[in-house]
Amino acid sequence: MKTLILNGSPRADHGNTQLFIDHFQSGLTQPLLIRYVLRENPTTLALEMNDYDTILLVMPLYIHAMPGIVMKLFEAMNPHPTNHKKFGFIVQAGFIESSTARYLENYLSSLARRLNYTYLGTVIKGDAAACSILPHFFFGKLFKQLKALGSEFEKNGSFDPVIVKNLGNPVHLSKFQVWLLESRFIKQLNQIGWNWILKRNGCFENRFDRPYL
Ligand SMILES: Cc1cc2nc3c(=O)[nH]c(=O)nc-3n(C[C@H](O)[C@H](O)[C@H](O)COP(=O)(O)O)c2cc1C
Numbered sequence: 001m002k003t004l005i006l007n008g009s010p011r012a013d014h015g016n017t018q019l020f021i022d023h024f025q026s027g028l029t030q031p032l033l034i035r036y037v038l039r040e041n042p043t044t045l046a047l048e049m050n051d052y053d054t055i056l057l058v059m060p061l062y063i064h065a066m067p068g069i070v071m072k073l074f075e076a077m078n079p080h081p082t083n084h085k086k087f088g089f090i091v092q093a094g095f096i097e098s099s100t101a102r103y104l105e106n107y108l109s110s111l112a113r114r115l116n117y118t119y120l121g122t123v124i125k126g127d128a129a130a131c132s133i134l135p136h137f138f139f140g141k142l143f144k145q146l147k148a149l150g151s152e153f154e155k156n157g158s159f160d161p162v163i164v165k166n167l168g169n170p171v172h173l174s175k176f177q178v179w180l181l182e183s184r185f186i187k188q189l190n191q192i193g194w195n196w197i198l199k200r201n202g203c204f205e206n207r208f209d210r211p212y213l
Pocket residue numbers: 009010011012014015016017018059060061062063064065092093094095096100128129130
């Protein structure tokens with residue numbers, strides 16, 4: 001089985017998507033080729049994807065959907081003449097609850113079928129925005145799950161349903177979680193975190209800019 005991993009993140013190899021791919025790959029005995037949608041011509045990449053039996057597209061959730069570079073790639077794809085090819089997706093997101101990626105999941109399952117691929121499913125993991133910011137020990141459990149996902153994928157050519165279910169939890173926030181997230185303390189903590197990121201990127205002073213006005 002010839003499998004290609006596509007990294008669909010606009011941050012290419014220095015974002016959270018890459019971390020997901022690295023930990024998925026750590027469960028494999030043979031590392032898979034990775035290509036970065038950002039660095040490719042969509043038409044050429046869409047053609048070259050035909051050389052693979054299975055495509056695994058790993059990407060971040062952007063505005064409840066896919067990044068624009070991934071959309072461009074989809075638009076360059078044509079239905080495959082045979083139905084022997086497989087397409088699977090791993091979507092990681094900032095919001096905690098996986099239900100926020102369900103619209104995208106529905107889109108991806110229809111897309112795969114319209115392109116004549118067998119749909120392998122969409123793995124969704126929320127609460128992943130800080131993966132590449134915080135020390136890695138905060139994400140030890142997630143990284144183990146991704147390794148196991150990779151290992152099972154190599155053995156069976158599919159996503160393990162139990163791991164997928166665990167990664168997708170919580171699907172919805174509980175009333176308590178909503179209350180906690182709306183509390184002053186968490187909001188202030190969040191603000192400190194965002195301000196730190198803004199300062200680190202040299203744009204703290206411009207945080208209230210409205211360039212389109
Ligand atoms: C432009 C933009 C839009 C985003 N939209 C969403 C969103 O709608 N829902 C969500 O849960 N996370 C959203 N996020 C958070 C990303 O999904 C999250 O930070 C992800 O880990 C980024 O992966 P990357 O480092 O590979 O880009 C957004 C991030 C950016 C930069």
